[in-house]
Amino acid sequence: MPPKIKISPNSPFTIENIPFGVIKNPKNPNARCASAIxxxxxxxxxxxxxxxxxxxxGRISFEDVFNxxxxxSFAALPISIRKAVREQIQHDxxxxxxxxxxxxxxxxxxxxxxxxxxxxxxxYCSLEHVRNCSPMTANVVPQNWFHAPCVYNGRASSVVCSxxxxxxPKGVFYDPDTDxxxxxxxxxxxxxxxxxxxxxxxxxxxxxxxxxxAEEHIFGFVLLNDWSARxxxxxxxxxxxxxxxxxxxxxxxxxxITMEALEPFRxxxxxxxxxxxxxxxxxxxxxxxxxxxxxxxxxxxxxKPYKMATSNLRYLYxxxxxxxxxxxxxxxxxxxxxxxxxxxxxxxxxxxxxxxxTEASTKNVSLPDGQSFQYLExxxxxxxxAWCGDAEAGPRLGxxxxxxxxxxx
Amino acid sequence: MPPKIKISPNSPFTIENIPFGVIKNPKNPNARCASAIxxxxxxxxxxxxxxxxxxxxGRISFEDVFNxxxxxSFAALPISIRKAVREQIQHDxxxxxxxxxxxxxxxxxxxxxxxxxxxxxxxYCSLEHVRNCSPMTANVVPQNWFHAPCVYNGRASSVVCSxxxxxxPKGVFYDPDTDxxxxxxxxxxxxxxxxxxxxxxxxxxxxxxxxxxAEEHIFGFVLLNDWSARxxxxxxxxxxxxxxxxxxxxxxxxxxITMEALEPFRxxxxxxxxxxxxxxxxxxxxxxxxxxxxxxxxxxxxxKPYKMATSNLRYLYxxxxxxxxxxxxxxxxxxxxxxxxxxxxxxxxxxxxxxxxTEASTKNVSLPDGQSFQYLExxxxxxxxAWCGDAEAGPRLGxxxxxxxxxxx
Numbered sequence: 117m118p119p120k121i122k123i124s125p126n127s128p129f130t131i132e133n134i135p136f137g138v139i140k141n142p143k144n145p146n147a148r149c150a151s152a153i154x155x156x157x158x159x160x161x162x163x164x165x166x167x168x169x170x171x172x173x174g175r176i177s178f179e180d181v182f183n184x185x186x187x188x189s190f191a192a193l194p195i196s197i198r199k200a201v202r203e204q205i206q207h208d209x210x211x212x213x214x215x216x217x218x219x220x221x222x223x224x225x226x227x228x229x230x231x232x233x234x235x236x237x238x239x240y241c242s243l244e245h246v247r248n249c250s251p252m253t254a255n256v257v258p259q260n261w262f263h264a265p266c267v268y269n270g271r272a273s274s275v276v277c278s279x280x281x282x283x284x285p286k287g288v289f290y291d292p293d294t295d296x297x298x299x300x301x302x303x304x305x306x307x308x309x310x311x312x313x314x315x316x317x318x319x320x321x322x323x324x325x326x327x328x329x330a331e332e333h334i335f336g337f338v339l340l341n342d343w344s345a346r347x348x349x350x351x352x353x354x355x356x357x358x359x360x361x362x363x364x365x366x367x368x369x370x371x372x373i374t375m376e377a378l379e380p381f382r383x384x385x386x387x388x389x390x391x392x393x394x395x396x397x398x399x400x401x402x403x404x405x406x407x408x409x410x411x412x413x414x415x416x417x418x419x420k421p422y423k424m425a426t427s428n429l430r431y432l433y434x435x436x437x438x439x440x441x442x443x444x445x446x447x448x449x450x451x452x453x454x455x456x457x458x459x460x461x462x463x464x465x466x467x468x469x470x471x472x473x474t475e476a477s478t479k480n481v482s483l484p485d486g487q488s489f490q491y492l493e494x495x496x497x498x499x500x501x502a503w504c505g506d507a508e509a510g511p512r513l514g515x516x517x518x519x520x521x522x523x524x525x
Numbered sequence: 526m527p528p529k530i531k532i533s534p535n536s537p538f539t540i541e542n543i544p545f546g547v548i549k550n551p552k553n554p555n556a557r558c559a560s561a562i563x564x565x566x567x568x569x570x571x572x573x574x575x576x577x578x579x580x581x582x583g584r585i586s587f588e589d590v591f592n593x594x595x596x597x598s599f600a601a602l603p604i605s606i607r608k609a610v611r612e613q614i615q616h617d618x619x620x621x622x623x624x625x626x627x628x629x630x631x632x633x634x635x636x637x638x639x640x641x642x643x644x645x646x647x648x649y650c651s652l653e654h655v656r657n658c659s660p661m662t663a664n665v666v667p668q669n670w671f672h673a674p675c676v677y678n679g680r681a682s683s684v685v686c687s688x689x690x691x692x693x694p695k696g697v698f699y700d701p702d703t704d705x706x707x708x709x710x711x712x713x714x715x716x717x718x719x720x721x722x723x724x725x726x727x728x729x730x731x732x733x734x735x736x737x738x739a740e741e742h743i744f745g746f747v748l749l750n751d752w753s754a755r756x757x758x759x760x761x762x763x764x765x766x767x768x769x770x771x772x773x774x775x776x777x778x779x780x781x782i783t784m785e786a787l788e789p790f791r792x793x794x795x796x797x798x799x800x801x802x803x804x805x806x807x808x809x810x811x812x813x814x815x816x817x818x819x820x821x822x823x824x825x826x827x828x829k830p831y832k833m834a835t836s837n838l839r840y841l842y843x844x845x846x847x848x849x850x851x852x853x854x855x856x857x858x859x860x861x862x863x864x865x866x867x868x869x870x871x872x873x874x875x876x877x878x879x880x881x882x883t884e885a886s887t888k889n890v891s892l893p894d895g896q897s898f899q900y901l902e903x904x905x906x907x908x909x910x911a912w913c914g915d916a917e918a919g920p921r922l923g924x925x926x927x928x929x930x931x932x933x934x
Contacts, residue, residue, distance in 0.1 A: 234643075234681065234682060235680060235681060235682055240764075240765060252764060253763065253764045258763045258764065259706075260697075260706070260760050260761060260763065263697055263706040263760075264697045264760075264761070266761070266764075266765055267765065267768055268677070268678070268765035268766055268768060269677070269678035269679060269680055269768065269772070270678060271644060271678055271857045271858075272643065272644060272681075273643065273644055273730055273857055273858035273859070273860060273863075274730060274856075274857045274858060276730070283731060283856060285855040285856055286733075286854065286855070287854065287855050288669075288672055288673045288803065297668075297669065297672040299803040299804070299805065321682055321683060321685070322692060324695075345855075348855070351669050351672075351673075352669060352673070352675070353764060353766075354662065354667045354669065355649075355661060355662045355667065355675075355762060355766065356649060356675055356676065356677035356766040356767065357677055357762075357764065357765040357766025357767075358765065358766075359676055359677060359678065360854070360855035360857070363678070363855055363857040364855045364856050364857060365856075394697065394708040395708070396708065445695065445696065445769070446694040446695070446696050446754075446757070446769035446772055446773045447683075447692060447694055447773050447774075448680045448682055448683045448769070448772040448773060449680075449682035449683060450682070451682060454682075
């Protein structure tokens with residue numbers, strides 16, 4: 117008898133979600149693709165072997181697609197096929213057709229990095245964040261920032277999957293007491309509240325992409341914590357930008373929330389772009405410019421949770437579609453599995469990192485219980501979460517968590 | 526009768542060289558690994574099938590290692606094995622034991638990108654280059670530059686193999702006449718004379734590498750032209766560093782010259798490091814700190830060659846070993862096939878790019894025939910070359926060419 121799956125009201129993995137990830141479990145230690153529903157992982161290899169996807173496209177061996185340690189093969193399939201797979205899964209769950217052997221309690225699975233990441237780039241696209249960080253840039257928002265999404269190449273090898281802990285890095289920085297260059301463990305460890313998104317359809321090297329086509333090139337979104345060592349970053353920034361201050365580790369959440377799942381949550385941006393963007397970055401449908409994704413960051417210190425900030429993807433000045441169009445505009449080539457970070461997402465009152473909360477390391481942050489501090493301590497854990505929709509009505513889905521604990525150097 | 530291979534005195538591929546690359550040819554369009562000797566590519570799949578490597582290590586299927594579209598599997602082998610393969614090839618060539626079916630005239634082969642490049646980083650480590658570029662950085666060499674090798678993450682997807690042409694990119698920059706942001710084809714196209722080197726043994730994510738071990742982690746060197754769009758770069762540099770100004774294309778030469786081949790050419794650096802580097806960057810054996818590699822860059826314009834500059838790898842202030850140790854020092858992880866660019870290599874009188882030759886776009890460059898110009902024109906071709914040793918005596922080897930023609934936008 118196939119089970120009807122109960123989905124508790126606080127589960128991020130609703131029937132409207134159907135995210136994709138890569139799992140292993142003690143019973144089957146082979147990394148393979150999965151979805152999630154309620155408290156269960158849906159093993160897509162077992163699901164395929166049970167002939168559920170026979171009707172989708174006979175030319176594709178979905179077992180080969182899913183019996184892999186990354187989602188790259190799946191993400192590279194045409195959007196029509198991916199949509200059909202998602203709808204088949206939704207149908208089979210609704211009808212109670214999913215066999216028990218396809219379902220593994222989430223508490224029993226280990227989540228792995230969902231994609232092979234060929235390139236990782238990180239943007240700097242929240243006006244409030246840039247304003248709050250302006251002590252790093254001579255106290256002004258650089259003029260160029262308003263004319264194209266600002267971005268740097270990150271280090272793909274340092275992207276890890278939640279909840280892998282992050283080691284405090286050593287590096288060179290100016291000693292805050294003597295102002296002399298010194299080598300040692302970073303003393304200004306920070307988080308950054310971001311989202312990331314993965315490329316599906318490639319843009320070949322030497323070609324560009326129309327901004328209107330951007331949505332067809334995005335597979336889906338994850339949460340992204342762009343851990344930052346502010347002292348190392350400040351030392352190295354001039355003139356080539358961030359390197360080791362970021363490249364020691366970037367955490368992402370394990371479940372990729374697809375563009376299809378996010379479609380009902382498309383909305384206008386909070387800010388109007390002024391000056392108007394260049395034509396190659398102009399987005400026509402203002403009502404569908406971005407997504408309404410409610411974000412939060414929580415710090416767990418000595419087992420106590422402290423909500424540090426909330427925010428929303430729609431606060432970004434430059435949208436993910438404009439970011440991707442800009443990224444592709446100089447013909448660098450974008451591959452399936454490339455990861456783009458949105459940059460820290462702050463708001464008028466929402467501060468996406470401690471560098472902002474400390475007003476550029478000049479003030480202490482106060483916690484409700486009276487603790488006062490500036491940057492992260494060893495064993496602090498950072499948890500990012502995100503939700504779309506309301507608990508009351510309509511479709512609702514969550515991203516799960518992006519967790520990571522800071523370990524000593 | 527196996528052929529004795531004639532090696533003309535001006536061939537870069539001497540018996541002391543034995544470089545590694547990836548070839549295909551009309552008769553056998555499968556990409557596979559090769560070496561080069563004189564005017565021939567040595568097909569390493571055919572060579573392995575002829576049982577030449579039977580005695581090296583019976584546990585390794587060299588046919589599997591070489592019958593691949595990249596050198597990554599070979600580069601990941603222990604150094605002792607790679608050395609033994611190289612010595613076997615040298616022995617068999619010397620003794621005339623290499624069968625004709627293993628040899629393909631170089632003019633008949635197409636060279637392919639030699640490695641799968643997981644990460645590409647580019648340094649900024651020539652003091653003369655940094656001084657000459659200081660108009661980009663408020664006319665000073667930033668203080669941090671003397672305390673750690675300066676580096677940024679490049680875009681691996683845009684690394685191409687000589688002689689693939691490069692398209693002039695479009696992007697956003699300040700119009701030189703109006704100073705207004707504008708979108709269009711770059712008007713300040715430049716080359717940069719660099720070398721690149723590939724990682725062999727990985728440094729796992731979360732670990733660091735002792736600088737003394739750096740040489741064991743390098744597979745070999747290539748020539749590297751870090752094409753630059755100076756107007757786009759100037760626009761985007763603040764605050765996150767170069768992105769599209771570099772990421773539209775980076776050319777490398779197809780043959781990887783191994784550390785073993787370069788060993789006889791180790792030498793001290795030209796400049797003394799002052800202040801002394803931090804301990805984790807300190808190199809003990811000053812006499813073997815770097816390599817004596819003579820470099821040149823030639824521009825071919827309307828079929829006429831113009832020698833633009835010469836230089837030498839030993840002019841770099843920070844050596845490749847120090848660069849690699851710095852890169853690994855924040856635990857980002859280094860994988861087999863990662864490419865590191867040395868940065869432009871200039872000298873007291875040697876100018877490795879047009880931004881330097883034009884004194885930051887303020888003067889014209891004069892050619893011997895009276896032409897005067899600032900930046901590259903469509904159809905200009907750039908050719909980098911490099912040699913070790915003298916024509917008169919001792920071991921001698923060349924890198925071949927790194928070519929690329931600039932195509933219109």
